[in-house]
Amino acid sequence: MKVLARFCSWVKWLVKSSQLENEMDTEVRFHIESYAADLVRKGIPQQDAMRQARIEFGGVESNKDAIRASLGLRWWGELWIDLRYAARKLHNSPGFALTAILVLAIGIGVNVAAFSVFNLMVLKSLPVRDPDTLVRLQRRSPENIAGQIPYPSVVFYREHAKSLSAVMATMGARTELDGDVQPVNANFVTTNYFTELGTSAAYGRLLDPVREDAADAAPVVVLSFGFWQRHFGADPSIVGRIIHLNKKTATVIGVTPYVFASLGDQHPDVWLPMTQQPYFVEGSKALTETGGGGSVEMWGRLAPSVTAKVAEEELLVLTNELRQQHPKDIWDHEFIKSDPGGHIQVMKAEMYQAMAMVGTLTMLILAVACANLGGLLLARGVTREHEIGIRVAIGASRQRIFRQLFTESLLLALLGSVVGLALGYLVLRVMLVMIKAPAWQSAAPDWRVFLFALGMALAAAIFFGLAPALQIARQRHRKTIARQVLVGAQVAASCVLLIVAGLLVRATQHVIYTDPGFGYQQVLSIDPGLASHGYTPIAARAYLDQFESRLRALPGVTSVALSSMSPLGHENVSTTTVDIGGKTVTIYPSWVDSDFFRTMNIPLLHGRNLLPGENNAVILSESLARKQSPGQDPVGKRFWDKDVVGVAANARTMALNDGDAMEMYQAAQTADMPGMVVLVKTAGSPEGLPPMVKSIAESIDPKLFPYLRLLKSDFQWNVRQVEHAAMVVSLLGITAVLLAAIGLLGLVAYAVSERTKEIAIRIALGASPGHVLSAILRQFLWPVAVGLLAGLAGTAVLSQVLRRVLFGVNNLDPTSYLSGIAVLIAIATVASLLPAKRALHVNTMRALHYE
Amino acid sequence: VPKQIDLLQGTLDMLILKAVSLGPLHGYGVLLRIQQISGEKLEIQQGSLYPALYRLEHQGWIASEWGESDNNRKAKFYSLTVAGRRQLHSETEKWNRMASLIASILRTTPEEI
Numbered sequence: 001m002k003v004l005a006r007f008c009s010w011v012k013w014l015v016k017s018s019q020l021e022n023e024m025d026t027e028v029r030f031h032i033e034s035y036a037a038d039l040v041r042k043g044i045p046q047q048d049a050m051r052q053a054r055i056e057f058g059g060v061e062s063n064k065d066a067i068r069a070s071l072g073l074r075w076w077g078e079l080w081i082d083l084r085y086a087a088r089k090l091h092n093s094p095g096f097a098l099t100a101i102l103v104l105a106i107g108i109g110v111n112v113a114a115f116s117v118f119n120l121m122v123l124k125s126l127p128v129r130d131p132d133t134l135v136r137l138q139r140r141s142p143e144n145i146a147g148q149i150p151y152p153s154v155v156f157y158r159e160h161a162k163s164l165s166a167v168m169a170t171m172g173a174r175t176e177l178d179g180d181v182q183p184v185n186a187n188f189v190t191t192n193y194f195t196e197l198g199t200s201a202a203y204g205r206l207l208d209p210v211r212e213d214a215a216d217a218a219p220v221v222v223l224s225f226g227f228w229q230r231h232f233g234a235d236p237s238i239v240g241r242i243i244h245l246n247k248k249t250a251t252v253i254g255v256t257p258y259v260f261a262s263l264g265d266q267h268p269d270v271w272l273p274m275t276q277q278p279y280f281v282e283g284s285k286a287l288t289e290t291g292g293g294g295s296v297e298m299w300g301r302l303a304p305s306v307t308a309k310v311a312e313e314e315l316l317v318l319t320n321e322l323r324q325q326h327p328k329d330i331w332d333h334e335f336i337k338s339d340p341g342g343h344i345q346v347m348k349a350e351m352y353q354a355m356a357m358v359g360t361l362t363m364l365i366l367a368v369a370c371a372n373l374g375g376l377l378l379a380r381g382v383t384r385e386h387e388i389g390i391r392v393a394i395g396a397s398r399q400r401i402f403r404q405l406f407t408e409s410l411l412l413a414l415l416g417s418v419v420g421l422a423l424g425y426l427v428l429r430v431m432l433v434m435i436k437a438p439a440w441q442s443a444a445p446d447w448r449v450f451l452f453a454l455g456m457a458l459a460a461a462i463f464f465g466l467a468p469a470l471q472i473a474r475q476r477h478r479k480t481i482a483r484q485v486l487v488g489a490q491v492a493a494s495c496v497l498l499i500v501a502g503l504l505v506r507a508t509q510h511v512i513y514t515d516p517g518f519g520y521q522q523v524l525s526i527d528p529g530l531a532s533h534g535y536t537p538i539a540a541r542a543y544l545d546q547f548e549s550r551l552r553a554l555p556g557v558t559s560v561a562l563s564s565m566s567p568l569g570h571e572n573v574s575t576t577t578v579d580i581g582g583k584t585v586t587i588y589p590s591w592v593d594s595d596f597f598r599t600m601n602i603p604l605l606h607g608r609n610l611l612p613g614e615n616n617a618v619i620l621s622e623s624l625a626r627k628q629s630p631g632q633d634p635v636g637k638r639f640w641d642k643d644v645v646g647v648a649a650n651a652r653t654m655a656l657n658d659g660d661a662m663e664m665y666q667a668a669q670t671a672d673m674p675g676m677v678v679l680v681k682t683a684g685s686p687e688g689l690p691p692m693v694k695s696i697a698e699s700i701d702p703k704l705f706p707y708l709r710l711l712k713s714d715f716q717w718n719v720r721q722v723e724h725a726a727m728v729v730s731l732l733g734i735t736a737v738l739l740a741a742i743g744l745l746g747l748v749a750y751a752v753s754e755r756t757k758e759i760a761i762r763i764a765l766g767a768s769p770g771h772v773l774s775a776i777l778r779q780f781l782w783p784v785a786v787g788l789l790a791g792l793a794g795t796a797v798l799s800q801v802l803r804r805v806l807f808g809v810n811n812l813d814p815t816s817y818l819s820g821i822a823v824l825i826a827i828a829t830v831a832s833l834l835p836a837k838r839a840l841h842v843n844t845m846r847a848l849h850y851e
Numbered sequence: 852v853p854k855q856i857d858l859l860q861g862t863l864d865m866l867i868l869k870a871v872s873l874g875p876l877h878g879y880g881v882l883l884r885i886q887q888i889s890g891e892k893l894e895i896q897q898g899s900l901y902p903a904l905y906r907l908e909h910q911g912w913i914a915s916e917w918g919e920s921d922n923n924r925k926a927k928f929y930s931l932t933v934a935g936r937r938q939l940h941s942e943t944e945k946w947n948r949m950a951s952l953i954a955s956i957l958r959t960t961p962e963e964i
Binding site (some may be wrong): 030 | 882901905
């Protein structure tokens with residue numbers, strides 16, 4: 001009640017302050033006039049009465065001020081005065097203001113950009129109908145995680161789940177369009193996909209549950225807007241045209257809109273009805289197989305007023321029913337996990353670590369910027385001693401002066417934040433263009449980004465403004481300790497950024513100049529897609545035998561091999577974890593034939609090669625062997641219930657960037673044949689091979705459409721990724737170091753100007769230049785050293801997270817650390833010597849006369 | 852004229868509440884009422900009256916309303932709210948306890964120790 005009354009009277013004042021001021025006036029005037037009238041009644045002459053009443057009442061304005069103060073309103077008035085004063089002060093020193101705003105804008109802008117990306121990916125809702133009720137549904141059990149789910153299970157859940165108002169499924173596939181070499185990405189979706197998302201066509205119509213789910217529905221295809229532009233030259237008469245996908249005819253019924261958000265950020269070229277998948281992918285059993293296989297993803301829409309929790313509970317009951325129908329296909333303790341699906345990115349646990357890493361790096365920039373600005377403010381405090389002295393003399397309290405100074409910092413921070421927002425917007429905009437983001441993804445900041453920028457401004461104001469304001473208000477800003485802390489903080493933060501940048505640059509060099517452990521220059525990987533076309537193991541074996549022998553006969557081909565996992569291809573990758581000496585180790589197991597090592601150029605260090613079809617042998621990679629039996633010969637020992645027959649050199653075929661990756665090879669069995677990838681090595685360049693391979697595949701089985709990749713291009717793609725990361729972090733590192741250098745330069749220059757007299761005396765008494773320099777620079781030596789050490793320790797801890805992306809470069813790589821430190825020391829030395837040298841040219845006579 | 856007594860620190864609020872509890876008053880009326888009840892013995896700083904009135908209103912103990920004064924002029928009238936009545940009650944009690952305590956201390960004679 002009381003709180004409410006207080007709040008109401010506040011709001012009243014804020015909203016109609018002028019009316020209240022009027023009321024105050026009226027009331028006071030009434031008082032004075034009534035009192036004067038009483039005085040007249042007591043016999044005091046009219047003109048004297050009014051005067052006496054006024055005098056006895058006291059100053060009207062100070063009375064009103066006291067009233068405002070009693071309401072807690074004076075604070076606002078003073079804030080306004082402080083703000084106006086701060087604006088005038090900044091206006092009067094534009095050099096300082098611009099520098100400060102720029103420094104802050106860089107610090108805040110980098111963070112705004114990083115947050116905007118996070119916001120776009122994870123927080124922003126997709127522009128579809130009712131995005132909050134969309135859920136991504138995935139299989140989980142205590143031991144297993146799968147993003148995919150067999151289609152018959154999807155159908156079962158769709159038919160029985162009452163807590164879901166709709167269930168959607170998507171399945172990506174590569175198809176061949178009208179005989180093109182370049183594959184076309186297709187997405188098979190349930191026919192309710194577009195109606196559930198509330199999407200309407202740019203041209204023609206989209207999939208429709210009523211028409212496409214009919215038993216005799218004609219094969220249809222929906223084009224994506226981008227593909228329609230690229231491939232069909234944005235031909236408006238496309239609707240109704242017949243095209244051939246995987247050599248099957250289909251009618252184009254429409255084009256998706258230019259601004260279109262899809263579930264899970266999938267951007268296929270064409271959209272096809274799920275029910276027609278067996279028609280387009282001949283022989284496929286993806287819609288009928290209840291176990292394993294398939295790449296179907298399940299999505300749902302929660303029924304009105306149903307929570308995700310309730311839906312999960314119902315789905316668990318249904319999962320248990322499914323287990324009774326297909327005991328083999330459902331895991332122990334399996335359940336369906338629901339995640340919010342109405343965003344680009346469905347949040348995964350391992351992403352938090354990456355986000356924390358990026359967040360830390362960008363916050364370091366802000367830390368450098370703030371420390372930098374703090375130094376500037378301290379130095380400015382000296383030039384304002386006179387002004388502050390006068391204000392203290394005429395009665396301003398320390399608290400009042402602190403408030404004035406902090407308001408100034410707040411204003412600076414807000415201005416910096418505004419420029420930072422613009423900077424962040426620009427960065428995101430460029431990034432979205434570079435990654436060819438879909439049209440609906442806008443870089444324009446929304447309320448979350450604004451709020452974040454405001455929060456950053458407040459945090460920054462506290463970081464850089466609080467301590468200097470306190471020090472200056474207490475007239476203690478001449479103490480060196482504050483300066484030293486600021487230098488230390490800048491050095492530490494930029495040290496971390498520099499070394500991390502160094503590590504990534506090293507990783508780039510490493511991946512370019514060192515052997516990844518396998519030959520990729522001359523290898524072509526061919527995925528015939530046997531499993532997806534329903535090949536049985538026996539049929540697959542026959543196909544592969546014929547395919548391989550035809551490939552071997554091609555001119556320039558030196559060897560052909562089979563592998564269950566395509567090197568560097570990020571598909572069908574499986575990992576397994578084993579417990580070695582109490583530590584969980586992740587291993588990439590491949591099933592290969594005996595030509596694999598020769599084709600991939602992976603040396604066998606020890607033992608023998610795998611024999612065709614042998615079931616009880618395993619070859620370990622060197623790192624795994626060393627981990628498994630340190631200092632001993634692993635050959636002849638058992639691993640994974642198999643005999644270790646050999647040791648192969650480390651080859652990061654599956655995870656190029658992960659230095660910790662380990663491999664294990666077993667001989668491929670007949671049962672593995674449908675999932676095999678064919679690897680072809682040529683004597684010269686493999687570029688001319690694909691057309692010949694295509695025609696061979698065509699002649700063996702025309703309903704297959706093999707997917708061809710040059711390992712060289714995949715390798716280059718991987719290198720580009722790390723190059724980009726290295727570039728971005730280097731940019732951050734250089735920015736941080738430059739900021740720190742400017743900060744140091746300013747502080748040393750300030751220290752010199754502060755001690756001109758002392759230096760003059762020293763020189764007059766015959767001190768050598770070395771002595772003079774050391775006298776000035778000694779106070780900065782310790783902070784730089786402590787900052788360096790803190791930065792080193794911080795990097796050592798932080799870089800643990802980077803291990804998996806460093807392409808095998810140790811995260812404690814001495815070269816990166818030493819070069820980072822060297823660069824930092826060099827820059828710090830230059831930044832401090834430049835202004836310090838001025839001390840040597842001090843005009844002794846003038847400096848001493850000045851006093 | 853007998854010498855007027857200065858107001859004890861912190862008692863003005865209580866007196867205003869009491870004055871207003873007897874019926875709605877405008878600011879000047881509050882001043883007159885207090886002086887009248889005290890038999891003209893209390894000196895109230897006119898300047899301190901309005902900050903106190905606004906503070907009490909801000910705290911929700913008194914409410915204000917514009918009305919007409921005896922001489923037909925526009926004036927702001929203050930009246931006690933329910934919360935204010937409770938506050939006055941507890942303040943009065945506290946004051947009485949305090950006063951009797953202080954009085955009993957001051958009455959103490961050497962024999963009683």
